[in-house]
Amino acid sequence: MLVSAFVVILNETIMGVALPQLMKDLQISASAGQWLTTAFMLTMAVVIPITGYLIKRFNTRPIFITAMALFSAGTLLAAVSPGFEMLVVGRVVQASGTAIMMPLLMTTVMTLVAPARRGSVMGTISIVISVAPALGPTVSGIILSVLDWRWMFWLVLPIALASLVVGAVRIQNVTTPTRVPVDIVSIVLSALAFGGLIYGLSSLGQEAEGTATLPAWVPLAAGSVALVLFVTRQLRLQRKDAALLDLRTFKSPTFSAAIVLMMIAMLTMFGTLILLPIYLQTVLGLEPVAIGLMLLPGGLVMGLLGPVVGRIYDRRGPTVLVVPGGAIVSMAFWGMTLFSPSTPFGWVLAAHVGLSVGLALMFTPLFTSALGSLTPELYSHGSAIVGTAQQVAGAAGTALFITVMTAVSAAQVSGGADEVTALAEGIHAAFVWGAVISVVALAGTFLVRKPAERPEPVAAEV
Numbered sequence: 001m002l003v004s005a006f007v008v009i010l011n012e013t014i015m016g017v018a019l020p021q022l023m024k025d026l027q028i029s030a031s032a033g034q035w036l037t038t039a040f041m042l043t044m045a046v047v048i049p050i051t052g053y054l055i056k057r058f059n060t061r062p063i064f065i066t067a068m069a070l071f072s073a074g075t076l077l078a079a080v081s082p083g084f085e086m087l088v089v090g091r092v093v094q095a096s097g098t099a100i101m102m103p104l105l106m107t108t109v110m111t112l113v114a115p116a117r118r119g120s121v122m123g124t125i126s127i128v129i130s131v132a133p134a135l136g137p138t139v140s141g142i143i144l145s146v147l148d149w150r151w152m153f154w155l156v157l158p159i160a161l162a163s164l165v166v167g168a169v170r171i172q173n174v175t176t177p178t179r180v181p182v183d184i185v186s187i188v189l190s191a192l193a194f195g196g197l198i199y200g201l202s203s204l205g206q207e208a209e210g211t212a213t214l215p216a217w218v219p220l221a222a223g224s225v226a227l228v229l230f231v232t233r234q235l236r237l238q239r240k241d242a243a244l245l246d247l248r249t250f251k252s253p254t255f256s257a258a259i260v261l262m263m264i265a266m267l268t269m270f271g272t273l274i275l276l277p278i279y280l281q282t283v284l285g286l287e288p289v290a291i292g293l294m295l296l297p298g299g300l301v302m303g304l305l306g307p308v309v310g311r312i313y314d315r316r317g318p319t320v321l322v323v324p325g326g327a328i329v330s331m332a333f334w335g336m337t338l339f340s341p342s343t344p345f346g347w348v349l350a351a352h353v354g355l356s357v358g359l360a361l362m363f364t365p366l367f368t369s370a371l372g373s374l375t376p377e378l379y380s381h382g383s384a385i386v387g388t389a390q391q392v393a394g395a396a397g398t399a400l401f402i403t404v405m406t407a408v409s410a411a412q413v414s415g416g417a418d419e420v421t422a423l424a425e426g427i428h429a430a431f432v433w434g435a436v437i438s439v440v441a442l443a444g445t446f447l448v449r450k451p452a453e454r455p456e457p458v459a460a461e462v
Contacts, residue, residue, distance in 0.1 A: 001064070001101075001104070001105045001108060001167070001171070002105070002124065002125065002127075002128060003163055004064070004067075004068055004101060004160075004163040004164075004167060005101050005102060005105050005125075005128045005132075006127070006128045006132050007071075007156060007159050007160055007163060008067075008068075008071050008094070008097060008098040008101050008160075009098060009101075009102065009128055009132035009133060010132040010133070010135060010136050010139065010156075011040070011071075011075075011094055011098070011136070011156065012037070012040055012041070012044075012095075012098065012132075012133055012136065012394075013037065013133040013136030013137060013270070013273050014136040014137075014139060014140045014152055015033075015036045015037050015040075015091075015136075015140065015152075018140050018144055018149050018152065018288075019033045019034075019036075019277075020281060020288075021144060021149055021288070022036070022149060025149065026083060026084045026087075028084050032084070034202065034274075034398070034402065035088060035202070036087065036088060036091055037274070037398065038198070038202040038395065038398065039088050039091050039092055039095070040091050040092070040094065040095040040098075041095075041198055041202075041391045041394050041395045041398075042095075042195055042198045042199060042202070042395070043091075043092045043095035043096055043099065044095050044098060044099045044387070044391040045194035045195065045197075045198050045388055045391040045392055045395070046099075046190070046191045046194055046195045047095070047096055047099035047100065048099045048102075048103060048384055048387040048388045048391065049187075049190040049194065049244060049245050049384055049388050050187060050190070050244065050384075051099065051100055051103040051104065051380070051383070051384045051387070052103070052244065052245055052246070052380045052381040052383070052384035052385075053182055053244055054100065055103060055104060055107050055380040055383075055384075056177070056178055056380050057177055057178070057179070057182075058177055059173040059177055060104065060108060060171060060172070060173045060174050061167075061168070061171050061172070061173050063100060063104055064101075064104060064167050064168075064171050065164065065167070065168050066097075066100065067097040067098075067100035067101045067104065068097060068101070068160060068163055068164035068167060069097070069164060070093055070094075070096045070097030070100070071093075071094050071096075071097030071098060071101070071160055072097075072157065072160045072161050072164055073093055073097075074090045074091065074092070074093030074094030074095070074096070074097065075090070075094055075153050075156055075157045075160055076090075076153075076157060077089060077090030077093055078090030078091060078094065078150075078153040079150050079153035079154045079157060080150075081150075090153070099387065102128075102383075102387050103380065103383035103384045103386075103387050104383075105125065105128070106125070106367075106371060106379075106382075106383035106386065106387075107379050107380045107383045108174055109121055109122070109125065110371050110372075110376070110379040110383070111174050111376070111379065112174055115372060115451075116314060117314065118314070118368050118372055119309075119310040119311065119312075119313030119314035119364065119365075119368050120307065120310040120311050120313075120314055121310065122310055122313075122364050122367050122368040123306040123307040123308070123309050123310020123311065123313070123364045124306060124307055124310065125306075125364075125367070126302075126306040126309070126310070126360070126363045126364040126367065127302070127303045127306045127307075131299050131302045131303040131306070133269065133270070133273065135296070135299040136273070137273060137276075137277055137291065137292055137295050138292040138293065138295050138296040138299060139152075139292070140152055140288070140292065141277075141288040141289050141290075141291050141292020141293070141295075142289055142292050142293075143155065144288045144289070145287065145288055145289030145292075181242050182244070183233070183237060183242060183243075183244055185233065186230065186233055186234065186237065186243070186244035186245075187244060189226050189229050189230035189233060190230055190244060190245070192222065192223065192226035192230075193223050193224075193226035193227035193229075193230045194223070194227075194388060194391075194392060195223070196219045196220065196222045196223025196224075196226055197219075197220065197223035197224070197227065197392060197395075198223075198391065198392060198395040199219040199223070200216050200217070200218070200219035200220030200221075200222075200223055201216075201220070201392075201395045201396050201398075201399035201400075202395055202398070202399055203215075203216040203219060203399075204216045204399045204400075204402075204403040230245075231247065234246070234247050235247060243381075245381055245384060245385060245388075246378055246381040248378060249374055249378050249381055249382045249385055252373040252374060252451075253447070253449075254369050254370065254373040254448060254449050254451055255369075255370045255371075255373045255374060255382065257444060257447040257448050258366045258367075258369045258370035258373075258448055259370060259385065259386070259389050260444060261322070261326075261362065261366055261441055261444050261445060261448065262363075262366045262367070262370065262386065262389060262390070262393070263389050263390070263392070263393035263396075264393070264437060264438075264440065264441040264444075265329070265359055265362050265363065265366070265393075265441065266389075266390050266393035266394050266397065267393045267394070267396050267397035267400070267437065268329065268333065268355075268359075268397060268434050268437065268438060268441075269355075269359055269394075269397070270393070270394040270395075270397040270398050271397035271398060271400060271401035271430070271434060272336075272352075272355060272397075272401075272434070274397075274398045274401060274402060275401045275402075275405065275427055275430055275431070276291075276295065276348075276352065277291050277295075278405075278423075278427070279339060279348075279423075279424075279427050280294060280348065282420070282423055283339075283341050283420055283423055283424050283427065284341070284343070284345070284348075286345075294345065294348065294349060294352070295352060297349065297352075297353050297356075298352040298353050298355065298356035299356065301353055301356045301357055301360065302356045302357075302359065302360040305357065305360035305361070306360060306363075306364060309321055309360060309361055309363075309364045309365070310364050310368075313364060313365050313368055313450075317365075317449070317450035318365035318366070318368070318369050318448045318449070318450055319445075319446070319448065319449070319450075321361045321362070321364070321365045322361065322362050322365050322366065322445040322448050323442075323445045323446060324358075324361055325357075325358045325359070325360070325361025325362035325365075325445070326358065326362065326438070326441050326442035326444075326445040327358070327442055328354055328355075328357055328358030328361065329355060329358035329359060329362070329438050329441065329442075330358075330435065330438035330439055330441070330442050331354065331358075332351050332352075332354035332355035332358060333355070333431060333434045333435035333438045334435045334438075335347070335350070335351040335354065336351050336355075336431040336434070336435070337428060337431045337432050337435055339351075339424070339427060339428060339431065340424055340428070341420055341421065341424050362445075365448065366448065367386065369448055369449070369450060369451060370382065370386060371383065371386070372450075372451040373451040400430070400433060401430040401433070401434070402430075404426065404429050404430040404433055405423070405426035405427050405429065405430045406426065407426070408422075408425055408426040408428075408429040408430075409422040409423050409425065409426030410422075412425045412426065
């Protein structure tokens with residue numbers, strides 16, 4: 001499951017560095033190209049809320065097979081796509097499988113692993129959740145330096161198919177399916193709510209460029225109304241244990257605090273992942289392979305720290321990790337506000353590594369504290385909420401950073417600045433926003449507590 005999850009999550013950010021080449025080959029604008037990532041996150045946000053029901057209703061193995069089959073089919077579609085439209089379709093099918101995989105992995109871990117070891121195991125899972133997206137630009141940069149962009153999918157396809165075959169043979173059923181009712185109205189409201197919010201957030205960048213087909217406030221307003229209706233319906237349905245997404249998870253103060261901090265961390269990470277390649281390529285003039293290598297140390301640091309952070313969590317709890325982590329993230333962002341057309345590469349590298357260290361200190365304690373504070377019957381719902389929050393936050397981070405960059409750059413150009421200087425000013429403004437948000441996150445890190453010990457879970461018979 002870990003290998004499969006790593007492969008599917010890696011693809012969420014693999015398109016970032018490829019965007020300039022795709023814009024040239026497919027003759028699309030930057031705002032249109034952004035949809036290759038946005039469509040992925042949009043699909044994830046629509047599908048993930050349903051996974052809580054799927055995990056309770058079906059066995060582990062068939063859910064895994066479905067997820068990897070969808071991902072493999074989407075990867076094949078993207079690899080053979082002749083144009084932009086089919087490439088987007090392939091990304092949507094990929095995302096459908098990815099959306100199922102992460103909540104399934106989380107729920108399986110919470111079912112099988114004793115509370116005393118969850119920090120260590122979640123530390124390993126954090127490699128998937130945080131390092132895979134961070135390595136996406138590196139992998140795509142290296143591939144694009146020697147091969148066509150379609151090879152980003154051709155090289156992933158055999159790994160996905162191998163994971164599908166091995167998982168189908170080796171994975172055991174670890175949960176007991178129950179015949180829970182499915183509420184179609186909740187599914188529709190969920191799709192409208194989370195889909196509308198992410199579509200609206202993603203439209204902000206196009207609106208700043210003047211290329212939006214629909215004012216951003218329309219899907220944002222529709223999504224907000226649908227979200228209110230969705231929440232109201234879940235509160236009523238959960239009284240008879242029939243909610244699509246059980247919101248009793250938020251009765252835990254630790255879960256609520258951890259979710260908010262997790263969303264801020266994801267917002268800053270995805271915003272940085274979309275902005276740094278643009279800055280390195282357009283302002284500093286680096287080639288894609290150099291950009292990939294520049295971002296590689298940060299991803300490796302996150303991977304190496306994950307298991308270490310997990311072990312510290314098991315012994316000391318979350319506070320000694322998330323507070324320093326929040327402080328380091330904030331310092332890294334304030335360092336990024338100093339980026340300019342003449343910034344040395346070493347300064348960019350140091351800031352990115354610092355950000356990666358801070359996020360590594362935060363992710364594992366936040367995931368473990370959030371899910372560990374729930375009762376076993378809420379694990380699948382908590383996992384789905386975590387996944388949904390990640391996607392909404394990722395879309396919000398991408399939209400916020402791109403919108404600020406675009407608006408400020410356009411104002412600079414209209415004022416007579418050259419394009420490189422204008423873009424540098426736009427990126428500076430976006431990182432200032434990130435730095436301010438990071439200060440808010442730092443204040444919230446003091447609210448996360450280690451959950452009380454519960455009896456060890458007992459896995460269901462296979």
